[in-house]
Amino acid sequence: MDKQQMQEFIARRVAKELHDGDVVNLGIGLPTLVANFVPEGISVDFQSENGFIGLGPAPAEDQVDLCISNAGGQPVTICEGGVFFDSAISFGIIRGGHVSATVLGALQVDEKGNIANYMIPGKMVPGMGGAMDLLIGAKKVIVAMEHTVKGNHKLLKECNLPLTAPAAVDLIVTEMGVIEVTPEGFKLIEINPEYTVEDVQAATEATLIIADDLKDMQ
Amino acid sequence: MNKRISIEEALNLVKDGDTLMVGGFLAVGTPEALIDGLVEKGVKDLTLICNDTGFPEKGVGKMVVAKQFKKIIASHVGTNRETGRQMNEGETEVVLVPQGTLAEQIRAAGFGLGGVLTPTGMGTEVEKGKEIIEVQGKKYLLEEPLSADVAIIYATMADEKGNLVFHGSTRNFNTLMAAAAKTTIVLADKVVPVGALNPNSVIVPAVFIDYIVEGGANG
Numbered sequence: 200m201d202k203q204q205m206q207e208f209i210a211r212r213v214a215k216e217l218h219d220g221d222v223v224n225l226g227i228g229l230p231t232l233v234a235n236f237v238p239e240g241i242s243v244d245f246q247s248e249n250g251f252i253g254l255g256p257a258p259a260e261d262q263v264d265l266c267i268s269n270a271g272g273q274p275v276t277i278c279e280g281g282v283f284f285d286s287a288i289s290f291g292i293i294r295g296g297h298v299s300a301t302v303l304g305a306l307q308v309d310e311k312g313n314i315a316n317y318m319i320p321g322k323m324v325p326g327m328g329g330a331m332d333l334l335i336g337a338k339k340v341i342v343a344m345e346h347t348v349k350g351n352h353k354l355l356k357e358c359n360l361p362l363t364a365p366a367a368v369d370l371i372v373t374e375m376g377v378i379e380v381t382p383e384g385f386k387l388i389e390i391n392p393e394y395t396v397e398d399v400q401a402a403t404e405a406t407l408i409i410a411d412d413l414k415d416m417q
Numbered sequence: 418m419n420k421r422i423s424i425e426e427a428l429n430l431v432k433d434g435d436t437l438m439v440g441g442f443l444a445v446g447t448p449e450a451l452i453d454g455l456v457e458k459g460v461k462d463l464t465l466i467c468n469d470t471g472f473p474e475k476g477v478g479k480m481v482v483a484k485q486f487k488k489i490i491a492s493h494v495g496t497n498r499e500t501g502r503q504m505n506e507g508e509t510e511v512v513l514v515p516q517g518t519l520a521e522q523i524r525a526a527g528f529g530l531g532g533v534l535t536p537t538g539m540g541t542e543v544e545k546g547k548e549i550i551e552v553q554g555k556k557y558l559l560e561e562p563l564s565a566d567v568a569i570i571y572a573t574m575a576d577e578k579g580n581l582v583f584h585g586s587t588r589n590f591n592t593l594m595a596a597a598a599k600t601t602i603v604l605a606d607k608v609v610p611v612g613a614l615n616p617n618s619v620i621v622p623a624v625f626i627d628y629i630v631e632g633g634a635n636g
Contacts, residue, residue: 200627246500249442250586265445266573272443272496277585285588285620286442286468287524290517294537324504324513325495326469332517332537365540 200393205345206393207373211236212416213302213343213372217243221299222252222292223340224333227271230302230343244278246298248291248329250289253281270329293329294336303330304344305368307358310384310405312368314342327363334364346373352404354378354385375399376416384408389416420579420629427602427630428454431567436464436522440570443469443496444476446587448571448604452476455569456483464488466523466563468516468590470500477636484508488562492516507550515543517616518560520593526562527596527625533560568598572621576612579626580619588620595625602628 200208210232217223217233219241225231234256234416237243245254248270255276255413258264263274277283292298304315314334317327334340335403354371371378376399377389386408387399400407428451428500431437441447456479465486470493471478478497480486494500503509514522521533529599534557548559554577570591581603583591595601608631 247586249445250589264585266587267441268445268586270442272445272570283586283588285592286516286520286590289589290520294517294535297515321496324501326491326493326513327468327515327543328493329516331515331541331543335537335539336517362541382599 200374206232207236209343209345209372209374212377213341214238216300216339216341216370217241218299219243222246222297224248224293224298224301224337225256226303226330228304229273230304232397233302233343233415243280246289246376247275248289248293248333250285251277251283253290254277254385255281285391290329290332293332296336296338298333300339300341301333302341302343303333305353305356307360308342308368308371309355309358310365310380311357312380313358314340314363315358317363318361320361330363334367339370340368342368343372344371344373346375346399346402352402354403354405356405375402378407381408386410387413389414391416419577420626421577421608422628423628424450424454424632425521427451428458428627430600430602430628431455431460431463434462435460435566436466436564438486438565438568438570438590438598439465439467439477439595440568440589440591441468441471441476441588442589444471444478444585445570446583446589446591447471447476448569449476449600451569451604451630452479455485456480459483459485461485462487464490466490466565468519469493470497472496473499488512490514490519492519518543519563520590522560522563523590523593523597526564527593530562532562534558535560561596565594565598566600568594568601568604570594570601572603572605574607574609574614575603575626575629576609576614576623578611579603579623579629580614581605581626582614582618582619583620584617592621595621600627601625602630603632604632607631
């Protein structure tokens with residue numbers, strides 16, 4: 200798989216976690232692709248932390264309204280039934296547990312569900328934006344990312360970058376498989392048939408628990 | 418009472434050393450014409466409170482490039498390299514705050530509260546130096562109110578009393594900052610006579626607004 204196919208494969212699998220009626224917040228980058236793969240027959244509302252529910256696709260060039268943008272600042276549309284609000288209501292929705300699921304990328308996740316995704320001290324310090332609130336407040340936290348970065352582990356025994364939130368991650372979807380964060384550690388529940396369990400373990404610093412009913416990831 | 422002033426009069430309300438709130442989210446819903454005026458005027462040593470630092474050529478980021486801040490309080494600065502450069506080289510103090518916490522700190526100041534208790538940031542660097550308070554068996558960080566000398570905010574439309582309505586995703590921090598500063602100036606795309614707005618549609622009541630400047634399309 201090339202990078203784009205890999206990202207679409209991950210996004211397609213994440214989309215299967217969504218349920219009819221869910222309110223979902225997607226992070227920037229790979230997580231944004233999840234919106235393209237919502238399973239047929241279910242309806243999901245996307246929340247945009249800059250102030251609305253009902254985030255729709257990018258408009259045609261001649262339909263751009265500069266006052267309607269996503270949390271990355273790009274012009275978007277609002278779906279029928281959508282609603283605009285201010286940042287206090289937006290984060291009340293997020294922090295208050297009214298978001299069904301959030302999908303985010305990560306620099307590191309460890310076997311306790313700790314996640315680091317907002318800074319590399321001395322190198323990259325963009326700020327946490329809404330990520331800390333989303334990780335605390337969303338009912339389900341799904342990390343969507345490539346399994347390793349430049350051959351280095353991202354799924355660790357213990358994060359060594361500053362945490363965005365402790366014990367927050369529920370599920371991790373990568374191009375190699377689907378991993379649940381359990382009280383006992385990372386549990387591999389699905390595997391991409393292109394890889395062996397040994398391959399996935401070698402790409403993971405923490406020890407994987409292999410599900411008895413390990414399934415193929417599709 | 419006439420709250421309408423010229424852009425020049427508005428700019429004179431911001432003094433060197435002030436704490437300045439600026440509405441907008443990545444420059445959407447930012448009072449761009451007031452930013453341009455403050456860059457031209459060269460007011461300096463300001464403390465900025467804003468969701469982000471926009472872009473080098475758009476939004477409050479233009480004031481960052483002009484080195485008008487000694488301190489920046491924001492949730493995200495990644496879209497403006499100049500903020501990162503000033504932070505790394507120790508030219509400007511940057512305090513990063515979770516976005517929901519920043520919104521509540523501003524709201525608390527405007528609404529007479531002594532702060533808010535939030536679970537956001539617990540177990541991270543954000544909790545350093547802050548009081549942790551347990552309520553009903555759950556731990557929270559005490560986050561103190563954030564107020565300003567002057568807030569410059571944007572609205573799509575204002576009536577001559579200062580009642581405000583908004584279009585699209587431009588509300589963001591504008592509605593909260595309106596109440597949180599000693600002096601609040603709104604830049605509205607359009608100003609209409611009293612009575613022209615439907616009271617059911619007003620998002621920010623005029624009681625929070627001190628001055629109104631007309632003009633300047635949002636970008």
